Amino acid sequence: MATLELRNVNKTYGSGLPDTLKDIQLKIAEGEFLILVGPSGCGKSTLMNCIAGLENISGGAILVDDADISQMSPKDRDIAMVFQSYALYPTMTVRQNIEFGLKIRKVPKAQIDQEVERVAKLLQIEHLLARKPGQLSGGQQQRVAMGRALARRPKIYLFDEPLSNLDAKLRVEMRTEMKLMHQRLKTTTVYVTHDQIEAMTLGDKVAVMKDGIIQQFGTPKEIYSEPANLFVASFIGSPPMNFIPVKPAGGRGRWHVPLATDLGQLSLPLAAGDADLDQRELILGLRPEQLALAAEGDSAVLQARVEVTEPTGPDTLIFVTINGTKVCCRLAPDLAPAVGEMLKLSFDAGKALLFDAKTGERLARESKTPAEGSAGNVAQFRGR
Ligand SMILES: Nc1ncnc2c1ncn2[C@@H]1O[C@H](COP(=O)(O)OP(=O)(O)OP(=O)(O)O)[C@@H](O)[C@H]1O
Ligand SMILES: [Mg+2]
Incomplete structure (x- = not known):
């Protein structure tokens, strides 16, 4: 040793x-x-x-x-x-x-x-x-x-x-x-x-x-x-992380990212402090398991149409298009809808990642904000 x-x-x-x-x-x-x-x-x-x-x-x-x-x-x-x-x-x-x-x-x-x-x-x-x-x-x-x-x-x-x-x-x-x-x-x-x-x-x-x-x-x-x-x-990760190009809207302290499919829209809130997010090209990173079927009462829900399904055995991979990008969701096989069906997706935004599209670097998370713990479904990032 x-x-x-x-x-x-x-x-x-x-x-x-x-x-x-x-x-x-x-x-x-x-x-x-x-x-x-x-x-x-x-x-x-x-x-x-x-x-x-x-x-x-x-x-x-x-x-x-x-x-x-x-x-x-x-x-x-x-x-x-x-x-x-x-x-x-x-x-x-x-x-x-x-x-x-x-x-x-x-x-x-x-x-x-x-x-x-x-x-x-x-x-x-x-x-x-x-x-x-x-x-x-x-x-x-x-x-x-x-x-x-x-x-x-x-x-x-x-x-x-x-x-x-x-x-x-x-x-x-x-x-x-x-x-x-x-x-x-x-x-x-x-x-x-x-x-x-x-x-x-x-x-x-x-x-x-x-x-x-x-x-x-x-x-x-x-x-x-x-x-x-x-x-x-x-x-790292298989299937790989989804990378969705996003344009944050709002302003200092109240940023959100619009996500859109041909069936609906959602504004995902970001606790991003005073970062000047609208000045940068950003990519939202979501692992396939961070997208789930929405439950009653979920706040962040996006409707999408199922384009492809890939049953792997323990999971079924479902592909939808968000912001013009193909996105993979990993679902339990018995819950997975069929091709063409409408899907209501909820987001585990607390674990979402933001990357700078130009440098590739990940934006650091907010270490401690009042939103953490309380507001749950909020992605948190620090400024530059
Ligand atoms: N003896 C050598 N002389 C010159 N260049 C070499 C030599 N050995 C390796 N290289 C070069 O060094 C680089 C790294 O090679 P290396 O074999 O370390 O890669 P690797 O990460 O192990 O790849 P792989 O996953 O394919 O095994 C390559 O560009 C290779 O062409
Ligand atoms: Mg080698």
């Missing part, structure tokens, strides 16, 4: 090339599980390789337990990594691949056998131990690569999309196993994934990256409920 800190880490693959990592700053506590997400090519594997020591950094420092390891060779870092490309030794059997790291650390044979048995069972690859990697499917190779890392007890684990090639059922099983294992061993971990559910369920912290820059670093809840900008808001 160890703390891991990245201080202003920069990485360029060569002069003339753009920086692949730009001023990366992260700190995770002993035993924490950090999820790293971002679009393809944003620098996730590069960052993992830098932490493992397989790539040199061009600036900054990497600290483990407050000691700078930036110049240390990979084998001295006591970090185990699962590569996106598996990187198994092709001439060795599965057993030999898993044993390798333990053998070079001169672990006694009886203990090696015990470890191999443990991880093979955990990863459901006991029947494959005598095979060579070339005789395995992609998902099987991926599990062997996991086995090789998990057989060791390093200070830090690095996992680069370790479950990406598994079928859906095995992936869910492995996700639970990962969580159980981390609860037991509490090894500091950095884990790259494209999977929303893995990101939300496995991590103590999530770092969202784009173009080599950390866009936001926080708990899964913060990233989901308080995204720093439009990029983070659109990247």
Whole structure:
């Protein structure tokens, strides 16, 4: 177990090339599980390789337990990594691949056998131990690569999309196993994934990256409920957050945003203090679950016509058009109306987010206003 800190880490693959990592700053506590997400090519594997020591950094420092390891060779870092490309030794059997790291650390044979048995069972690859990697499917190779890392007890684990090639059922099983294992061993971990559910369920912290820059670093809840900008808001959550262009009306202290469909209109109140909202192009962010069927007595109700329905099993997604934008609402299947029917929607405006369309930044919420708690269904924002 160890703390891991990245201080202003920069990485360029060569002069003339753009920086692949730009001023990366992260700190995770002993035993924490950090999820790293971002679009393809944003620098996730590069960052993992830098932490493992397989790539040199061009600036900054990497600290483990407050000691700078930036110049240390990979084998001295006591970090185990699962590569996106598996990187198994092709001439060795599965057993030999898993044993390798333990053998070079001169672990006694009886203990090696015990470890191999443990991880093979955990990863459901006991029947494959005598095979060579070339005789395995992609998902099987991926599990062997996991086995090789998990057989060791390093200070830090690095996992680069370790479950990406598994079928859906095995992936869910492995996700639970990962969580159980981390609860037991509490090894500091950095884990790259494209999977929303893995990101939300496995991590103590999530770092969202784009173009080599950390866009936001926080708990899964913060990233989901308080995204720093439009990029983070659109990247996390499935189905994604709805973004509705809005033009606030009213004036200082009494702002509201008009929302319109072809069946009706609604003015959603905003507790926006003295912000000069009408001077800016704004986008209202609402998650699909923040739109519900209106109940008797609801104050903020908007009528809309159902254009598309998508039953997913546990939920039914309903699409309507608000302010000219297609908007997704997530409803319970037995309540979902059919295509063409009229729908009365109510808004959980207290959780609505406002973004500046030009900069993409989210407007900070009003920290404490008299409206909070009392007026319930009011979206609250602070000025610039
Ligand atoms: N050895 C290298 N030499 C030059 N450029 C490289 C090298 N390795 C990666 N890059 C570039 O660095 C950028 C980041 O690549 P990286 O593999 O870290 O992305 P990633 O976030 O892991 O993507 P993915 O989700 O597809 O795995 C890309 O533009 C890539 O082309
Ligand atoms: Mg990668």
